[in-house]
Structure formats: structure tokens, C-alpha cells
Amino acid sequence: MSEHHITPLKTYLIIAASLLFLSGVTVWVSYIDLGSFNIVLAMFVATVKASLVAFFFMHLLWDDKKNLTMFLMSLMFFGIFVTITMLDTGFRGDLGLNPETKDPINKRAAFYDTLPLTDTHGHPVDEHSDEHHEDKDHH
């Protein structure tokens, strides 16, 4: 099997270094408030990283293109799954006609009513007031 492509050591090291660098970049960027652009940027960087892993570490760049096709196919079906599901979940109560059908489940689950307030260690604190009871949705 000696005819298989052997990636030079240097390539591996460069790729690993870029991956680490990009990880640093995402963390750094996440502290800057860019509004909804944050998530776009984070996903963009993640995708660059993922491609580096796939093409170099997983050797897709040099492999039979069938293997790449398989991989891309998995992403395509994932895309289909998300997009079409979102056509529903993102547009419930569309047509704007029946407001009651929209925004349905933003109701706190009932078991929260029985939970005591806690401190940051999760220990219950005294319920000296009923404050937190008020901000719950009673139906």
C-alpha cells in the first residue's frame, strides 16, 4: 500500500496550529458584542476549522472523491432536515390571522412552581418573600 499519499509532517503541524489559533479567535470574538452577527461569525470559524480537519486530518483532499461525496451528502441531508423543520417552527401562526396559534409554548413548566430559590451553589435560600412566585406564569 505504499502508493498511498503520505501527508508531510509539516502540513499536519501547520493545520493543528491554525486550529488552535482559530479556537482562540472564536473565544476572543465571543466577548465582543456583535448582536446576532456573533453566532454567524462563530459558525463561520467553526466551519473553517471543520474543513481543515476533514480535508487534512481525515485526508479527504487526497482521497477518492466518492468519500468526499458521502461526507457532503451527510451535510446536505442535515441541511434539509433543519431548513424544512424551520419552515414550520419558524412560521407558526403565519398569515398573521390567528395570534393565539403563535408563540405557543413559552410557558414555564409546572415543576418550577415547586422549586425553591437557591444560591449559586444550588442550596435553597430562605424564601423571605413571595417575589419569585409572582414572576411565574400561573394559568
Place this chain on the structure above:
Amino acid sequence: MLDRLTEFFFPKQVSTFASDIDNLYFFIFYSSVALFVIVVFGMIYLSIKYRHRKGEELKLTSSKDHSNLLESMFFIIPLILVSITFVWGIRSYLKMVIVPDDAIEIKVTGQSWFWTFDYPDGGTTLNELVVPSNKPVKLVLSSKDVLHSFFIPVMRSKMDCLPNRYNVMWFDATKEGVYDIFCTEYCGTGHSQMGAKVIVMQPAQYEEWASELGSEDDDLPLDELGAKLYTKKACNTCHTLDGSALVGPSYLQTSQMWGQERVFDDGTSTVIDDNYIRSSILEPMTQIVAGYQGVMPTYQGLLSDRELDALIAFLKTLNEDSQI
């Protein structure tokens, strides 16, 4: 002719969009029949015409395996049919989802295994939806426990009822009468008994009915009112009066039961009295009779005190002779 066919295939058309849907059905039906006839005729004709006759030598057969004309037909004809169906279907569909502004709004709640209807001017009915004719009615549906689906065949309409969410359907009934309602989403043991009726009345009659809603029973004696409530509040979907057990215990002999012991599934027991019955109806999950499952819904908020008394009074009258 078409009317007769419609009657053959479908229940009565009672909503304004029913005929539209039936027509869509017939369009697809006739196209399908045509395609089906082509398929079956082609298949029988070709297989018989080119059958291998007795004694005939095996031979090299034709190499014909395509024809541009035919193949484009395979695409074009279905594409045309499908396009018409799509446009038609969507137009009918939009009629079904866009609710007219002047619709009266009734709240429908599914619960295992009965329906509650709340009317705009107050008042509630169980398992009986009363609506005026020739006036759009908007139903806002939800459920108290699992999924149910509210299906009125004569209106050609159906919608699921989800807990914690509202769905909407509407219709405009064109003919007075009493029609079936079915639950069409599986919801447990009583699913197939979760039927109800829709009563379509003249608008004037409806107004009268609505204004009397809730007050009509005021002057009935308690046990008669209880007997009425027994079916009206859907107790009979789970409790029979003839001794056979459905989902819940039967009430054939309740009059004799008073003062006797009731054993629960956790081993505890209590003596049957008015209070026990009252709490069984309001908080059925706290004490579950041994041998049964805790599936009885709570009637908290659905029964007034007088109605509770009435039900208890009614149960007390029951004995072997009072079989209904």
C-alpha cells in the same frame, strides 16, 4: 348524477367549503381513474397481445426500449395534472384556514375522553357543540392532556388539539341538523368512544339557546339533574350503569355502596360517603380504586356545587332496578 356520486362517497356537505373539497376530490378521482385505466388496459392488452403462444419458438425480441414522444408524455401529462391539483388544492386550503372576521369564537378543549365547549357569552357544554347556521364559527382548540383531533366529517374539517397550544379551525354551517364529531388522534383506551355531536340551529334559535345556557337546569330536582349531568358531563364514557366495567367502575349498585369500604391501589381504604364521592370527582388522582388505572380527569372547575350535589344525589338513587 354528481350529487348522487357525492352522496355515495361522502357524508353530507354542511360547510361552505365542503363542496369545494368534494370537487377537488372528484377532479383527482377522475384523473386517477383515467390514469389507472391506461395502466391496467395497457398492461392487459400488451401482455395478451404479446403472450408466448403454445409451441411458439423462443425468439429474439425487439430492441425497442425508448420513444422520445412517449417518454416526454410520462412527464408532461402528470406534470399538468399535478399542477392543476396543486393550485386547486391550495386555493381550497386557503379558504379553510383564513377565518372570516365576524366569526363567533368557541373554545374547544379535548380531554381524555370527552370534549368541553366554552361559548363566547359564557356557559359550557360537554360533548355537544351548538352552533348557528349560516354564520362563521371559529373554534380555538386545545387539550388538557394528550393529543386529540377534532373531526367533523360533514364540515370536511379536522384539527389536532395540543396541550399548551392553540390551533384554530372554522366553518360556516349551511344546513341545520345534528352531526357526528370524532376524535381522530389516538388518545388512549377511550379513543374510539370520544365522540360528540354538533348541533346546527337556526341563528334565532341559537341566540335563545345561548342566552339560556346554564340556567335551564336551575329548577330540576337534584337527582334528575344528576341523571342529566351523568351523560352531559360524559361520566358515561367511563362508568356504565349496568354493572359492566368500562375504564372506571360501574355504578349499578351505588346506593348499596354507601357505608361500605373502598380499597385503593396503595392498600389503604376508606368508607364510601358523600365526601369521598365528592373528592373522587374533584381529585380523582389522590385515591385510585384498586384494579383501575388513575385515568379519570378532574372535574375541578367544570361542576358547580349544586351540580356536584346533584351527581351525588343521583348516584344514591341507583340500584338493580334503576338500570337505564
Place this chain on the structure above:
Amino acid sequence: MSENTKQNYLNHPKGIMSWLLTLDHKRIGLMYLFSGILFFFLGGLLALVMRFELAAPGNDIISNEVYNNAYTLHGAIMIFLFIIPAIPGALGNILLPLMVGAKDVAFPRLNLASFYIYSFGALFAMYTIINGGVDTGWTFYTPYSTQSTSNVVPMTLGIFIIGFSSILTGLNFIATVHKMRIPGLTWYKLPLFVWALYGTSLVQITATPVLAITMVLLMLERFLGIGIFDPALGGDPVLYQHFFWFYSHPAVYIMILPAFGIISEIIPVHSRKKIWGYKFIAYSTLSIAFIGFLVWGHHMFTSGQSVFSQIVFSFITYFVGIPTGVKIFSWILTMYKGQVSFTPPMFYALAFLFLFTIGGLTGIFLGAVALDIHLHDTYFVVAHFHYVMQGGTIVAFLGGLHHWWPKSFGVMYNQTIANIAALGVFIGFNGTFFPQFLLGLRGMPRRYATYDEQFVELHSYSTFWSGILGISIFIAVMNLFWSFIKKNKVDPGSNPWGGMTLEWTHTSSPPHPHNFEEEPVLQHGPYDYDKVIVEKTYKK
């Protein structure tokens, strides 16, 4: 023929362990066949119980609970234990390597593992029955399935496990088709059954993982109350339906594509005619598999999903019909200027065309959203899917068994009985399920243990004919197995229908343990009836 031809995969090697630990795809296929038929009968028996209960409106024979368990188990067994794993598992396993000229599938060990995983999962399903059943319907809709006290967990666990078997079989077949073909057997020279299995396998490996994760989430919802699907915990039951149908709609093409493949073999062989539109059929397989991933929401037209997605799903649903139509018309035109013999496999193929066309066209009715709102969860849907699954897949499967029986097992069944049984299946089937279209149109909901007086007449017709259907199926299958018992052997070199694909032309019946005594050399395409005359040889 040499001494070697006496040796075939059925008699060599010998001993029970040589079967249980076999890596031979043909033996594994045979084991799938037996277990599949077993589950089919079990599911069928449950169906008959249901039908007898439905003969009259009340609770005459069984209670609501028993009925609800019966239909759930019927659906789940038929789908997850029989039609999805067993048909590719049986016919696919036996035939795929033979058809591509390989000595075995790409990963024989994985193949055996896949069978055992399937058996293991089936044990859970059987445990469910012993332990009192499960009553959610085969769709396990939340929140009922998270609340029901019946055996939802063992059943979903069983399905989860069987899913892995399905994935592994799919992987194996894909690798086999891509990499194990003999030289010269290019994609366009593959028998169409291979194309069909290839499409099936693609769907299996892409859709099944989503089923697996859905079942896991459902179990976790029961154990931990994770709140993703349970509305009481802030979740959304409609999202569950998206997850479920993302698998289960493509799964209907896992069920039907192998059947399409079988028909694509039977018709040209028994018509002795080059298949019409080879490439169209091959590509329509792939496009059906693909479009099948875009339409799952047509099962949710009354769930309250957004109007926008209703319209999109309705639109795309119609487009599955077009490639399917191309196939149907091509099969019919294949007979043009052929030499058609009316053999049992051909009868099943013709019955398939008749029944599947009805089933498929009624799918278009259901795809029209305005109409589906009336028809959803009524017997119209029940009739639709029995027409495609039983009238389509099972009928094609029976046809395939009759077609490849002498090849696979070296024995021949009684053809007269086979023809009579085929007729019985055809008539009994229509008698059982055609009335159900009417029931559905008139508003009879499905999953009902009891029903309104108005539906009695049609229900009792349906019940009556289901008896005939059951008996006919029983006879058809027993007639096949009887040939085993009677050892009604055919000559090892026989080719009773004059098939042209490698399994007919290059190996004995039943095949050699390593499939071919010498690596086959391709001499002609799979359907070159215009170029070569293949004799029909069939000796007792």
C-alpha cells in the same frame, strides 16, 4: 457438470453451528427470510384478530385495550420487524453479491452481526408482547407515549436496536455495489434490482440514524422529562412528529424500492424483452429516494404546523408521483413486442402494477392538503398504505420469492397452486381494503376499537375478505415451503424462466458456497433479449 456442483451453500458445510455462525450471505439471507415470514404471520394474525373485532360495531370479541395493543403491535411488527429489515435482508442478501458477480458482500462479518442485532431487537419487541403490549400506535406520538403505562420503552428500545441492523445492512450493500462488481460490470449494466437496493441502502443509512436519535429522545423524555417533546414541560409534540416522519416517510421508500427492483427483474425476464427505459428507471430510483426526504410533513397536515410548510410539503409530495409514474409506464411498455409467459412471478408482477397504481394514486389524494384534512387519520389512509405496502411490497416480495425460489433453493413449487393462491391474494386483498377507501371518505376514523352503526356494512365486507386474503397468503407461502419439504429438486444448471443476469447464467441452483466456481465474465447486459436467446431450462 463436475463433482463440485453437488456441493452448494445449503448442504456445505453441515451442522447447526455452520448456520448460526455462517458468513455466507446466502445463508444469512435465508435466516432473514425465515424470521421475516414468521413475523409476517404474527403480524397477519394480529390483523385478523383486529378484523374480527371490527366485523361488528361494539366490543364483541376483545376490549378496547386489547384492540389498541393489537393494532400497535400489528403496525410495529409489520414495519420494523418485517418489511423494512426482512425484505432487503432476505432477497437482497441472497441476490446482491450474485448479481454483481462477487463472492460475498463487502463485510460478511458485519452482515452476520446485522442479523443478530436484528434478532436481538426483535427479542425486545417480543418481550413487549409477553409483558402486556404497547398501545401508542406505531408512530409513538408524544405526549401520549410519554404518559402511557404500557411497554413503550421496550418497544422503542427494540426499534432503536433494529435500526442499527438496518444501518449496517445499508452500509454493507452500498460498499458492495460500489466496490465488489466484477470488471466490466459498469453502473449501466447492473441489474435494476441492484440499483433498487442501492437506493434503498442510501435511504437506510441517511434516515435511520434520525430514527435512532428520536427513539433515544423519546426514552429520555420518559426517564428524565427532558422537555423537548412534552408540552407540559415546555416542549413541542409537533417537533416529535417532524423527527419521526423525517425517518418514517423515507422509510416508506425503504419498503417500496426493493419491490420496484423485483418488478424490474420479473417483467423483462418473463416477457423476454429488453427493459423499457433502463436509465429512466435507474435514475427514478435515486430521485424517488431523494425527493422522499423532502415531503415528510404530509403526515402532519392537521397537526397545526405553519401554513407555509403545509403548502411546501403538499407541493413537493406530488413530485414523488412523477418518477414513480415513469417506472410504471416503463414496466408496461417493456411487454411491447415481447414474449409474455403467464407464470406465477408474472402474475404477481401484474397484480403489483394494478394494486400499487391504486395505492400510489390515492397517495396523491392525500398529498392534496385541503383534501387530506378530511381524510387524515381515517380508513382512507389505512387503505392507501395497505395498497402500497401489502399490495405493493408484499405482493412484489411474493413475486420475487416465486421468481428466485428455484435459483436460491434449487427446488420448484407447484405452479398451479401458486397461480391460484396469487389470484386469491389479489381478490382477497381488494375485497379487504377497497371498502376501506369508502369508509375513510365517509368519515370512519382509524385506530377505533368500536364504531358507529353507519359503518357496519363496509367493515363486515372488509373482515370477510381479510379471511380469504389470510388463507391465500398462507397457501402461497406454504406452497413454497412445501417444495423444500418434498425436495422437488430442479437440475442444478436450470434456468426455468430464461433469466439473463449473472445469478441465472453463471452459477448453479442452489449456488455454490462461494457463489461462482470461476469468476464470471460478463457476456451480455442484464436484459439483452434482443441479442441473445437464453433457453428456458427446467428439469426435475
Place this chain on the structure above:
Amino acid sequence: MGHHNPDSPSHLKHYFHDVNQQYETSKFAMWAFILTEVLTFAGLFVAYIVYRSWYPDMFVDAHKLLDVNKGLMNTIVLITSSLTMALAIWAIQKNNKKLSVVMLVATFIFALVFLGIKYLEYTHKFEVGQLPGEFYSYMGPDAAHLNNPHIFFSIYFIMTGLHGLHVAIGMGLIAWLIYSTQKGNLTSEYYTPMEMIGIFWHLVDLIWIYLFPLFYLIG
């Protein structure tokens, strides 16, 4: 038929023509398997995306309860382990058995570290009650106002849990690789299993590349 060509290597299965066919088949099947893995996670990503769009504020606030430093540390660990895995293959390709084993051992250790850090994270969450589903009980000052945070934690635990399960499975496979390489079963002539497991291991890394920003960095 069925018997080996005298000069064909022992790892060549009888139903393949040659080593290359066997190698390519395994690799292709591995990629098909990767497809199923991606689609398994796809379901969970869909759940994530849908709930994030329904509960945007809750997601943003709940993610602050996670520890970015631990997450970043794990990212670094996993990327490095990916590198060592790749180098193990590189070494065996060059027939450097010793280096290959060293690299595999390193990969194994990194995996262990990853799970160790995960363990610390999990135990902390268990202690304070940031648990999935109905077991959620953390109502601290920074969370008492949240709307259904148990859903965030359900998704968090299921996704990282499934990912952790993959890491654990990967460790088992790597342990086996260490053993076979050490024994000399894998050489530059035949290292298919290492290549396969390598692909699997990189997938584990690849999924973490998305999990990390989605859970720890959104906001």
C-alpha cells in the same frame, strides 16, 4: 476459488481481488458510516436550533452558567489529540512503529484528560442542580428568572453526553490499536484499522468544534 493466492498477504480476505480493493472498500464504508454519525447528531442539532429560536433569551442566559475555560481547555485537548492521531498514522505509514505507538498513547491520554475535564464539569452541574429535564433544580440569582432552562440543559447534556460516549468508544478503539501496533499487526503495508479509527477520532473532534461555540460561546 476460496484459497489464497500464495503471494497474497494474510490480511486479504478471499472475497476481494486485491489489497487495494479491500482498503478502498473499508475506507468508503467508513465514510458512509461517518454519514450516519453526522445524521445522528443532526437530530440533536435540529433540536438545538429549534429551541434556540424559540427561547433565544433563555439560551443566551443559560449558557453563562457553563464554564468557558473548561470548554476551551477541552477544545485544545481534543485538537491536540487529533494531531497526535494523525501523526500516529503518519508514523505507521513511514513504518515507524515506536513513534506510532507513542502517538497513540498520547492520543489516549488526551482523550482521558478530555473526559476528566468533562467529569469535573458534570459533577459541578450535578451538585448545583443544573440538570436535564425535570431534575433541574438550580434557581440561583443568575437563573431564577429563566424560562425553562431545563431544556437548555437537556440539550446540553444529551449532546455532550453522546459526544462523550463517542470519546469513550474511541478510547477503547485506540487502546486496541495500541495493542495491535505494539504486537506488529499493523505496518506500513497494512494499517487500515488505524486509518479507519483515525477518521472516527477526527469526527469526534469535528463535532466538538461545533459544540464548543454553540454551548459555551453564544451570546
